[in-house]
Amino acid sequence: MPKPIYILAIESSCDDTSASVICNDNILSNTIANQTIHAEYGGVVPELASRAHQQNIVPVVQQAIQKANIDKKDLNAIAFTRGPGLMGSLLVGTSFAKSLALSLNIPLLDINHMQGHILAHFINDTDTTKPPFPFLCLTISGGHTQIVKVEDYFKMSVLGETIDDAVGEAFDKSAKVLNLPYPGGPLIDKYAKKGNPLAYKFTKPKVGPMDFSFSGLKTAFLYFIQKKETENPLFIEDNLFDICASLQHTIVTILMDKLKVAVKETGINHVAIAGGVSANSEIRKKLKETEKTYNWKTYIPKLEYTTDNAAMIAISGYYKFLENNFSNSDISANARMKVDN
Numbered sequence: 437m438p439k440p441i442y443i444l445a446i447e448s449s450c451d452d453t454s455a456s457v458i459c460n461d462n463i464l465s466n467t468i469a470n471q472t473i474h475a476e477y478g479g480v481v482p483e484l485a486s487r488a489h490q491q492n493i494v495p496v497v498q499q500a501i502q503k504a505n506i507d508k509k510d511l512n513a514i515a516f517t518r519g520p521g522l523m524g525s526l527l528v529g530t531s532f533a534k535s536l537a538l539s540l541n542i543p544l545l546d547i548n549h550m551q552g553h554i555l556a557h558f559i560n561d562t563d564t565t566k567p568p569f570p571f572l573c574l575t576i577s578g579g580h581t582q583i584v585k586v587e588d589y590f591k592m593s594v595l596g597e598t599i600d601d602a603v604g605e606a607f608d609k610s611a612k613v614l615n616l617p618y619p620g621g622p623l624i625d626k627y628a629k630k631g632n633p634l635a636y637k638f639t640k641p642k643v644g645p646m647d648f649s650f651s652g653l654k655t656a657f658l659y660f661i662q663k664k665e666t667e668n669p670l671f672i673e674d675n676l677f678d679i680c681a682s683l684q685h686t687i688v689t690i691l692m693d694k695l696k697v698a699v700k701e702t703g704i705n706h707v708a709i710a711g712g713v714s715a716n717s718e719i720r721k722k723l724k725e726t727e728k729t730y731n732w733k734t735y736i737p738k739l740e741y742t743t744d745n746a747a748m749i750a751i752s753g754y755y756k757f758l759e760n761n762f763s764n765s766d767i768s769a770n771a772r773m774k775v776d777n
């Protein structure tokens with residue numbers, strides 16, 4: 437039996453500080469400190485995010501090691517999110533990972549955050565099945581909306597993506613129009629469950645067959661609410677559930693229509709979703725339905741691995757470790773990394 441590989445992973449690309457310990461492909465711990473401060477500002481404030489990471493990183497890492505019931509000396513490598521993300525936030529995780537690896541005299545593994553979201557599907561778990569290569573992944577988060585063709589753990593190419601806002605932004609900015617706190621995506625999901633998805637109609641964007649655009653929908657939504665409020669100042673309160681259900685229905689229909697094009701174009705019917713918005717109950721349900729209606733094989737991540745977490749960085753680190761693909765000690769954060777580099 438080969439010796440088990442223990443990796444500590446650190447994720448700090450946006451507003452959550454997270455650390456995870458993995459043993460081969462089994463997650464032993466995944467601790468997350470959410471930053472609540474941003475809710476007051478209606479969005480992530482980069483300077484506040486990096487300061488909060490600095491405060492959180494030591495206790496979060498300590499907790500992850502403790503929960504995993506291992507000693508620091510058992511670790512074989514440190515994985516960290518190199519990018520994409522907020523530069524100040526990435527720097528906190530990067531410099532912490534580098535100094536810890538140096539002090540323990542173990543190698544470093546730099547991980548691409550977007551690849552991490554996708555590779556979360558390879559975490560060993562009895563409830564989920566690992567997708568076979570090649571598969572398609574709809575990667576939907578607060579910063580990205582992409583259809584990715586995944587040919588191997590680190591061989592990915594973008595088939596289509598948003599030309600403006602990400603889908604998470606469409607949820608969050610529309611939620612702001614409805615006076616809901618940041619991040620509004622989960623709340624729209626919650627209220628949509630009680631509403632009629634066909635109550636209001638919003639137009640869908642016209643872009644390339646596998647590309648997305650959400651800025652037009654965001655503006656149309658704002659004008660729609662403003663117009664309705666001139667007729668009835670209590671329009672939002674009176675119709676919140678129907679508004680959320682109709683908006684969510686529009687967004688999910690856009691996503692599903694593009695996925696259908698991608699499956700048709702590539703002939704690949706193994707389809708996964710990843711990223712924070714893949715927590716959305718409607719997209720999860722609609723994707724699952726395609727197993728019966730279109731004979732797709734679908735891969736839906738566990739909720740805890742949808743929004744930002746270090747477990748996805750840990751599993752990516754494990755596969756990089758197996759490839760002996762370690763980082764140089766002069767590696768630096770990269771705020772603008774693409775999923776295919």
Ligand code: KG4
Binds near residue numbers: 576577605608712713
């Ligand atoms: O992947 P993630 O945690 O961070 C980024 O890398 O951006 O994604 C965060 C995004 C936010 O826009 C949030 O509103 C959205 O994911 N989100 C949801 C849901 N849960 C999180 N959007 C819709 N429905 C949800 N249930």
Ligand code: ZN
Binds near residue numbers: 549553577711712
């Ligand atoms: Zn993310």
